[in-house]
Amino acid sequence: PTKGSGYKVKSITCKSGSILSWDNDNWLLEVEKLESEDLCNIDFTTGTGSYTVTAVPSIAGSLDSTSKTTTENGQVTFYTDLAIDSVSGCTNEISDGKVIVKNVTSNTTCNINLKFPTLATLIKEKSITHEDGIYEENGYRYEGSDPNNYIYMVNNGSNELWRIIGLFPDGENGEDVIRVRKVGYETAAYDNGNHTTAYFNNTSKTNNKLLAYSDAISNKNYIAAPDICTRCVKHWPKTTLYTTLSSTYTLANYKNTVNYKMYLGGAHDISSYKSQDLYDMERMLNNKGTAGTSSSTSYNSTTIFTGSVGLMYPSDYGYAVLSSDCARTIKIYYGGYDNTAACHNNNWLYQGSNSWQWLISPNPSFDGNAFSVNATGPLDSYKSVSFSGPFSPVMALKSDVKVTGSGTKTDPYVME
Secondary structure, three states: OOOOOOOEEEEEEEOOOOEEEEEOOOOEEEEEEOOOOOOEEEEEEOOOOOOEEEEEEOOOOOEOOOEEEEOOOEEEEEEEOOEEEEEEOOOEEEEOOEEEEEEEOOOEEEEEEEEOOEHHHHHHHHHHHOHHHEEEOOOEEEOOOOOOOEEEEEEOOEEEEEEEEEEEOOEOOOOOEEEEEEOOOEEEEOOOOOOOEEEEEOOOOOOOOOOEEEEOOOOEEEEEEEOOOOOOOOOHHHOHHHHHHOOOOOOOOEOOEOOEEEEOOEOOOOOOOOHHHHHHHHOOOOOOOEOOHHHHHHOOOOOEEEEOOEOOOHHHHHHOOOOOOOOOOOOOOOOOOOOOHHHHHOOOOOOOOOOOEEEEEEOOOOOOEEEEEOOOOOEEEEEEOOOEEEEOOEEEEEOOOEEEOOOOOOOOEEEO
16 A cells, blocks of 8 residues: 555564564654564554554654554654653653664554754764764864854844854863854954054154154154054954954854853974974963963963954864875975865865965964964964954854754754
8 A cells, every 4th residue: 555545554563573663654664673584464454553653752843753653562763863851651762863662562652852952962973973074183173175064153133154163171161162163254453553552752753743742851752653563462362353353252242152261372483283283382282382472471471361252273274174185294384284285175274275364373482473374275373463364253152052954054053
């Protein structure tokens, strides 16, 4: 009989003990247990199947089927992509997205309580098989040329397309957070030096329209003007870029966001650094990083800052390409990532060959320099912070945020 003809499976019997089940919704046979040789009889009826298991999910459309029929003392399995909270009304076993109903001897109804999975749980589970390009390398990271890591961030009720960098223990108290990066680029100087307006000696006094005064005692003329770049800083929370971004990318504006720790260690010579070295540099581990001039002299050697918005790390860029495409032994400086095309072309955090982008890390030897990704693919630690260049803001989500969607560009994760 065909589906919709009024028939249902009354019973399924197998001579050698195989266990089969019939999916009444999808009209197909499922094999739960199969002996090497067996003969099974499927008895159809126009009435109600004798051993039909009806599933009642708490979230409609979340199961592969809501009605299955099995053998005497047999079992059926219902599948779901959601998290299974509890099951009642039937003898069952819960295992990896499955509800297995056992010892079926009569019509049975199972009430299955489901909940949307947390994004952190999805990331960890998918990392086991590297589904969607997720690998565990100093955190759970999305890697490859275009992994399925798209998510809608909710900004005052409006959706913005962002991408997930990964899951890291970087919360204020060491808890897991999910760092996300906005799709597209904004443009600004890392720091424009306009922190104060001070008077400076000007012997020529060439522009009389500037605010000025003459010191008769010292016989010197002074003008008031911003001290461009001699006062530039690269300590992230003191930069003009952070000041600008922190007024827009706030916890109040963006749903489910939290403050997170930013690691601000840097290094002067990164000519031999690989991804692991950069990760250690940022976190001041294994003598790979230093505090730098700004933080060591002005900010009490502070290399950890907690806030709502930052930029991506050099190590994020290093790890964003699959190790099968770009070996982790390749340095990310000139002569490494630029000489191996796959290291940047197959890297989803690479901005393209027509531009460059700011990173969060400082050059510790010079107040006027910070890290960037060069147009040809390698890292550069000597970019003047006064240059106006592209960047993408980075924020952090709570690890227990619940999502729907698949994470593709056409079906991004949507937060509940």
